[in-house]
Amino acid sequence: MIRKEIVAMLLAGGQGSRLGVLTQNIAKPAVLYGGKYRIIDFTLSNCINSGIDSVGILTQYQPLALNNHIGIGKPWDLDRMSGGVTILSPYMRTEKGEWYSGTADAVYQNIHYVDSLSAKYVIILSGDHIYKMDYSKMLDYHKKNNADATISVIEVPWEEASRYGIMSTQEDDRIFEFEEKPANPKSRLASMGIYIFTWDLLREYLILDHSQSSSHHDFGKNIIPAMLAHDRRLFAYKFDGYWRDVGTIDAYWSSNMNLTERVPDFNLFDPYWKIYTPNPVYPPHFIGDNGKVEKSIVAEGCMIYGTVRRSVIFPGVTINENTVIEDSIIMSEALIGSNVEIYNTIIGETSVIGNNVKCGVGEFAESTFNPKVYYTNTTVIGSNTVVPNNTVIGKNVVIDNYITPHDYETNNIPSGGYVMKGGGAE
Amino acid sequence: MKSTMGIILTGGKNNRLKELSLERSIAAVPIGGKYRIIDFTLSNMVNSGITNVGVLTQYNYRSLMDHLGSGKEWDLDRKTEGLFIFPPYLSEYGTGWYKGTADAMYNNITFLYRSDEEYVLIAQGYAIYNMDYTPMLERHINTNADITVACRNMDDLTCEDQKQLGMVQLDEDGRIIDFMEKPPNPKSSIGSLGIYIIKRDFLIELLEESAAKGLTEFVQDIIVRRTDTLKIYSYMFNGYWRPLSSIQLYYKTNMELLNPKVRQELLVGRNKIYTKVKDEPPAKYNAEANVHNSIVADGCIIEGTVENSILFRGVRVMKGAYIKDSLVMQGAVVGANSNLRYCILDKGVTISEGKALNGDSQWPLIVGKNVTV
Numbered sequence A: 001m002i003r004k005e006i007v008a009m010l011l012a013g014g015q016g017s018r019l020g021v022l023t024q025n026i027a028k029p030a031v032l033y034g035g036k037y038r039i040i041d042f043t044l045s046n047c048i049n050s051g052i053d054s055v056g057i058l059t060q061y062q063p064l065a066l067n068n069h070i071g072i073g074k075p076w077d078l079d080r081m082s083g084g085v086t087i088l089s090p091y092m093r094t095e096k097g098e099w100y101s102g103t104a105d106a107v108y109q110n111i112h113y114v115d116s117l118s119a120k121y122v123i124i125l126s127g128d129h130i131y132k133m134d135y136s137k138m139l140d141y142h143k144k145n146n147a148d149a150t151i152s153v154i155e156v157p158w159e160e161a162s163r164y165g166i167m168s169t170q171e172d173d174r175i176f177e178f179e180e181k182p183a184n185p186k187s188r189l190a191s192m193g194i195y196i197f198t199w200d201l202l203r204e205y206l207i208l209d210h211s212q213s214s215s216h217h218d219f220g221k222n223i224i225p226a227m228l229a230h231d232r233r234l235f236a237y238k239f240d241g242y243w244r245d246v247g248t249i250d251a252y253w254s255s256n257m258n259l260t261e262r263v264p265d266f267n268l269f270d271p272y273w274k275i276y277t278p279n280p281v282y283p284p285h286f287i288g289d290n291g292k293v294e295k296s297i298v299a300e301g302c303m304i305y306g307t308v309r310r311s312v313i314f315p316g317v318t319i320n321e322n323t324v325i326e327d328s329i330i331m332s333e334a335l336i337g338s339n340v341e342i343y344n345t346i347i348g349e350t351s352v353i354g355n356n357v358k359c360g361v362g363e364f365a366e367s368t369f370n371p372k373v374y375y376t377n378t379t380v381i382g383s384n385t386v387v388p389n390n391t392v393i394g395k396n397v398v399i400d401n402y403i404t405p406h407d408y409e410t411n412n413i414p415s416g417g418y419v420m421k422g423g424g425a426e
Numbered sequence B: 001m002k003s004t005m006g007i008i009l010t011g012g013k014n015n016r017l018k019e020l021s022l023e024r025s026i027a028a029v030p031i032g033g034k035y036r037i038i039d040f041t042l043s044n045m046v047n048s049g050i051t052n053v054g055v056l057t058q059y060n061y062r063s064l065m066d067h068l069g070s071g072k073e074w075d076l077d078r079k080t081e082g083l084f085i086f087p088p089y090l091s092e093y094g095t096g097w098y099k100g101t102a103d104a105m106y107n108n109i110t111f112l113y114r115s116d117e118e119y120v121l122i123a124q125g126y127a128i129y130n131m132d133y134t135p136m137l138e139r140h141i142n143t144n145a146d147i148t149v150a151c152r153n154m155d156d157l158t159c160e161d162q163k164q165l166g167m168v169q170l171d172e173d174g175r176i177i178d179f180m181e182k183p184p185n186p187k188s189s190i191g192s193l194g195i196y197i198i199k200r201d202f203l204i205e206l207l208e209e210s211a212a213k214g215l216t217e218f219v220q221d222i223i224v225r226r227t228d229t230l231k232i233y234s235y236m237f238n239g240y241w242r243p244l245s246s247i248q249l250y251y252k253t254n255m256e257l258l259n260p261k262v263r264q265e266l267l268v269g270r271n272k273i274y275t276k277v278k279d280e281p282p283a284k285y286n287a288e289a290n291v292h293n294s295i296v297a298d299g300c301i302i303e304g305t306v307e308n309s310i311l312f313r314g315v316r317v318m319k320g321a322y323i324k325d326s327l328v329m330q331g332a333v334v335g336a337n338s339n340l341r342y343c344i345l346d347k348g349v350t351i352s353e354g355k356a357l358n359g360d361s362q363w364p365l366i367v368g369k370n371v372t373v
Helices: A017-023 A040-049 A064-070 A103-108 A111-116 A135-144 A158-163 A199-211 A219-229 A249-258 B038-047 B062-068 B101-107 B109-114 B134-142 B200-212 B218-226 B247-256 B260-268
Strands: A006-011 A054-058 A084-088 A121-126 A129-131 A149-155 A165-169 A175-180 A189-198 A234-238 A243-245 A285-287 A292-294 A296-298 A307-309 A324-326 A341-343 A345-347 A379-381 B004-009 B052-056 B082-086 B119-124 B127-129 B147-153 B166-170 B176-181 B190-199 B232-236 B241-243 B283-285 B290-292 B294-296 B305-307 B322-324 B339-341 B343-345 B356-358 B365-367
Touching: A006 A040, A006 A103, A006 A111, A006 A135, A017 A249, A017 A379, A040 A054, A040 A064, A040 A121, A040 A129, A064 A084, A103 A111, A103 A121, A103 A199, A103 A219, A111 A199, A121 A135, A121 A199, A129 A189, A135 A149, A135 A189, A135 A234, A149 A219, A175 A219, A175 A234, A189 A199, A189 A219, A199 A219, A219 A234, A243 A249, A249 A345, A292 A296, A292 B290, A296 A307, A341 A345, B004 B038, B004 B101, B038 B052, B038 B062, B038 B119, B038 B127, B052 B101, B062 B082, B101 B109, B101 B200, B101 B218, B109 B200, B119 B134, B119 B200, B127 B190, B134 B147, B134 B190, B134 B232, B147 B166, B147 B176, B176 B218, B176 B232, B190 B200, B190 B218, B200 B218, B241 B247, B290 B294, B294 B305, B339 B343, B356 B365
Parallel strands: A006 A054, A006 A121, A054 A084, A149 A234, A292 A307, A307 A324, A324 A341, A345 A379, B004 B052, B004 B119, B052 B082, B147 B232, B290 B305, B305 B322, B322 B339, B339 B356, B343 B365
Antiparallel strands: A121 A189, A129 A243, A149 A189, A165 A175, A165 A189, A285 B294, A296 B283, B119 B190, B127 B241, B147 B190, B166 B176, B166 B190
16 A cells, blocks of 8 residues: 655635635636746645645635646646545535535545545645745654644734734744734744644544534634644744735735846746646747837747836737836736737736727726725736727726626726626625 | 558758757757757647657657657657657667668558558658648548658749759649659759658558668658659648758748748647647846847746847846847857857857857857857
């Protein structure tokens, strides 16, 4: 029988509702990032680069794009005889079927998957973050401490600490207290949502947790506090590299923009820690005679006849003559017409921007659609959407996925405005 | 084309591509920013529905084998059939060394016997073109030909280039009545693309007969000698086609890829060209980048000026560097304030700071693999 030392359980079922229309039809881990990748690629590449070759991916929300993306795991070298990548979606049982009601419940419902690989340790990951981390070093640390659980932590600024799960540790990094989103944080060591557990013990706690109907079935809220209450050996593993939750429009846009810096905080060019993703079949990109590209990243298959500054351009994008694109993210196969000006805008896959369109112009105004999600200068245009010729679009505008020219009431959408399928605000 | 198997001939020993083919067969020479020459013929076969492909290779095939691997990029890693690579081997019956194209196929006649497709499509690994072979097979069947040869009007090639090809004369039905391999004075501008369709059992018969007579070349010993006795028909192909038979043609062909029409037909259209995947990040342009009319592959970092050029994967162009009318292959580093004009830099070349290299549009300057200038 094949025995795996460590198995990864990758939680990829979250919607990421603060990304608005970007996650309307796909789960957050499947959102495009960095000119070529999807967010989950970073965690999956970390797994294979750390020598973990068994990864269970727990999906729930809108899994189609994610399932297509992952396939049998070939791009990450995770198409294996044993282990490899396994998509674990909620399923029916004889009595009844259940959705995953929390992070711990998702793993609980797949206890048999981990058991089948006879794993000694399990690492819990989420597919929501951009970072590079060698999990094998964290496992060494776990073993050295003879720990029951090891939680990866990062120092966050004091003023942000109340947004995270905060650890209080002894001098030897043993955790004696854990508080989920505390009003008055006692430390600034925030949980990154990355846990290594000794499987036999986690298994017991998952079964115990499942029997408690009052539980949220969440690692941070229930499992970790329960282990602390029983005086288990929990250790904090400090991480000090680049780690971003790109779960808001603001964070998503800034993190992408940072990649265009001369020396970005996250190095995609690291030959010793490659980020893998399926490679679509495109020729190299082409810059036309009057094309101009500055401080940007451009993927394969693009044809650029206009000007691009400080932007991230995904594969297969066409940008026509006399068009200027600045501070923007243009996703795969979008077509941008001629004489277009686009500033500070995210444009979804295969969308078409007509000629003479101006986008991201004017002054900021509060979103009349959903100010909790849309609160920056960035205008967001969904995927498979058409923006007709001559349309003028302000700042902080949101245009839904699958919008056709018939959905527009006017060709002037002021800052803070929106165009939604069906028309209504939330 | 499930009924057809493919054979790709990757050519004999030659140094027509100079330094570029010193360490690799012509089929494995990089082209167009991310491709190898063989990708075109191999992708054409796959796009035409051929799923059983043998690649016959002899000289410097290491880099070709490395490139093709298990064939998974062409979707040819199959349980049955798929991609087979046939370098020469020693046996009781021969030295193993292929003495010609017919001999190479004869040495691997087991491959022909074991396959069960009705037809064989034989093509060359030295040309780039995007072609659906299905209409050619239809014509082969409709004309009831013994052999069908893909041909093309070669008047967009120079006279010198035409002399490197097989030139044919046709009757009004398109039957080939005269076939001259590398003629000193071509009688027409119709040339062979080196693509043949023939029934598998008939090919086996012809190869066994030739071997018995000690004949070794498919073109000279089989086709040229039998234009009278066999029904050899042409299939006219009107698309873009370039044999990479000289450095001039290789350079010119790369430069032609900057033409949107050529790129559309060859690379962007419905039938895609597949190649080995490298997992490079998207290309990065820093603030000083100034790139015009150029093809840029993934993994490049550009801080200099690039005009009318092709940058292959992972090229670094430092500040103040000026690259014009040049091909820069994978992993090359072009140092600050250097100047390249009409150059071909092979893989891994380093151009030191401030160096200037000038070729000529007819004689581009070639810098060999991994050289530091």
